[in-house]
Amino acid sequence: MLRPLFLSTLLMGLSACAPTPVSFLCLEEDPLCGLEDALQELPPALSVDIEHVAFYQVTEKMLLQDGSDVSDDGVSVAQGRDAVLRVFLSPTDTYEERDLTVRAYIYQGDDLVDAVIVTQNFKKEGSLSDLDSSFNLAIRGSAIGPDLGIAIEVLEATLDADFPGIQGRNSWPEDSAFGVETVVTGPLKILIVPIEYNADNSGRLPNTEDDEMERFRQAFYGQFPADEVQIRVVEPQGTDIGIRNGWSALLNEVTGMRAAVGAEDDEYVYGLFSPGEDPTGGTAGLCWLGYGPSDPGTKVCIGLSGSPSTAVHEVGHAHGREHSPGCGAGSPDPQYPESDGSLGVRAFDTTGNRMFEAATTYDFMSYCGPTWTGAHTWERLVERVGTVNSIYGAHMESAEYLTFVQDEHGTTTSLGRQWISGEPAGLAVRLELLDQEGAVLDTVVARRVPMDHADGAMFRIIPPIADQDIADIRVKAWR
């Protein structure tokens, strides 16, 4: 996920919030490579306190509330998934309205892996229900790793800012970073089967244009705890069975297509169709209630063309979700905590920068609207998506590997620690780790990736000892 380009910049004197000088992994896809600009020295903001910090992938997770750390509010955080931080300030008596800069520093362990900055006017204390009243910072999913830490700093917007007041709680936490537990979920894989609707002899096809599939992808990504939503569209499949034969007849027909369309066991098949004048009976989709994570035959749904929200609801059923109560939804989940099917906790849409209030928005498994993901559904889906991916091996545990480069002269350079998803590539070799005097500290298995046109190579290990004790490496044996 992270593809470090270099690991050279030491950010000195970042101010009190950064624990120590940190090494910065400059990410390939990231504009942050112009860091001097982004992280220029600015004076601490005076006469303001950081009041709340809220974190959203979907369900609101409070990290700091009324100035106090929230150790765990039970909301799961999915690794690799985009997020938004909302930072709320409160002014003291001496505060004068002006622009302020808020920075969020995202850590993996001791490494700073991302920094996000927003500058805007600040006048008065904000409210959690007003999206425009907070400093909102989008965090890329690739920065949400297994050892997540977050730190916030509030600065004056310009170097020469001169305002009265004293320094309050302008950085949080006071030292180091605030640790947030994360879990691996992995991708959500949807296989769209366009149904050539022959029941009325029309041969009508659903809309599977790129723009439309992107709408489906965003609807799933916005509401599911997946680090990625993969949508694959196969060739249209013709059938004479339509909803005039009953919705279940068409679901059965599409269920029988899994093998023919080459569905992987962890792919959710979605038969998309356009029934024309055939009566839908008010139904927009049908699916199996996927009670078990390991049964591919139940990962099949059908639904009307042009309705991503139907697809999200149906694929929710395929994940074992029953209806959430409300507005006539049949057989509601007795464990759903809100009797009216509302969200339970405020939620956010990272794909559209929208916020949803807990009491006036309804879970997408209910029949009420408008809908988004309820807190209960988020947690159940975190569990199910993660379980499906661990069964089928689609998720890769990421780990921190110490990386060495040895050139054609045998000179060794450490590139420090790099995050790698899954096993690092390369041949396995036995590598001796040497100290300053050349004594062998330990022997480990490393992955060796050669240079293409020179006799140098890169080695990756999970170090059994402290990085700084390793002065050199030596290939002991090829395995």
Ligand SMILES: [Zn+2]
């Ligand atoms: Zn339903």
